[in-house]
Amino acid sequence: MAVKRSGSRSRRSPARLQPVQERRSDPPPLSKEYIAAAAVELLDAEGIGGLSMRRLADRLGSGVMSLYWHVHNKEDVFDLALDSVLEYRGPPHAAESRDWREDVVHMLEDWRASMLRHPWSASLLPRRALGPNILARLELLGSTLSRAGVADTDLNVAIWSLWNYVMGATVTRASFGLSDEDRAAAQQRLASLGARYPTIGRSRLLLDDDWDGAFRKGLDFLLDGLAPQPLTPRRRG
Amino acid sequence: MAVKRSGSRSRRSPARLQPVQERRSDPPPLSKEYIAAAAVELLDAEGIGGLSMRRLADRLGSGVMSLYWHVHNKEDVFDLALDSVLEYRGPPHAAESRDWREDVVHMLEDWRASMLRHPWSASLLPRRALGPNILARLELLGSTLSRAGVADTDLNVAIWSLWNYVMGATVTRASFGLSDEDRAAAQQRLASLGARYPTIGRSRLLLDDDWDGAFRKGLDFLLDGLAPQPLTPRRRG
């Protein structure tokens, strides 16, 4: 039974120094986190065009303008949604971390996978705001590379190269991976223009769909270059 | 005398763009190309949020709905604008082409530069539609790599890896390169959270601004990997 909170209001005992406990009322409290979560749901369900402040408020059971108490504007909502989708728990057995390269690959594959799970995140991508989860990923990437022996002077280049590659791969994949028949149609169009585009027509560029494999291969090339001498992993005991 | 036009829309807010310059008083032809050109101007001047169908029509001196005869919808306008900005004349002395690697680097640096000249293009990026200029670039890239000796089975991976890298670098650069003080502020914030992000705080990741150098370096690593043995250019005669 949904006992209305309004009734229990009078029952409020003047409990002494109540810790900052939040009351769970049926109209939810409306916090930044809660707004972000609802935005992600909406974006997942309706895509990037489906998120409006009104619809978001609707979903949260609040008035539209209530959102603006917690959030600066719609851009802010996008920033929150993007970052909230990029939490990272770290590579497996991080404590032991016997192979830095394996760790880096795990981090970057997870990054890409997290975004592809929410394809709208790719189209949000050129954003100035770096949320805590994104920063944490950059930090972890940087510290791992650093521990692996990348010199301080090369560290930023290494981080940005890898970041760029991951972002580009994600954006591309999000663009072209959507629909098989779309891609087939595009390749068809390409073939019909065969004279103009012989090479990519022949190679069936738009039909090739080993995206994961291609991602991994390019990543390996980058890593080969960024840490030329294959450092032996930290020797154990 | 452009009586009809100036008369009808005299209620104007004070600061409009380009008051008299392009009022040629000729009836504008209104073609796809013309619309694309106007869209690019508008996007350059006002950014991605500044392009609306109404404003575009205004700039073209036509009614809003006239656009829809030439264009399917607003997405279509974005596609046209993006592609129109990506024309490529080819590498220098293409006919002689003594060094494939030099050519590829030129193509990709030009690609990135073209987009950075119109920063809105980066935020348009995850698009399904490949216009003729984009396809021409892909074709030229593919054929150059192929001539350089990249095996057919590796060609798509090579093309996509390079494309991904370029797109990612462009998107990132467009995001963070905008304002110096923004970046300084962000790095400042990072420093204040120094405990949480020691590595990228120390490396001053957000302040590093040798974007061009970093781009070139990562690109070289990729090219090293994609064409491992430095093939001598096709012997002539």
Added chain:
DNA sequence: ACCTGAACACCGTTCAAGT
């Protein structure tokens, strides 16, 4: 074939006000 205004169903955000 090409262009048009009016109308519809939306937007994000400001503001003054309510608790």
Added chain:
DNA sequence: ACCTGAACACCGTTCAAGT
């Protein structure tokens, strides 16, 4: 501190109609 509705200044696109 937190939430609200009304109002403003916009949107993209459908439609029926005009040349």
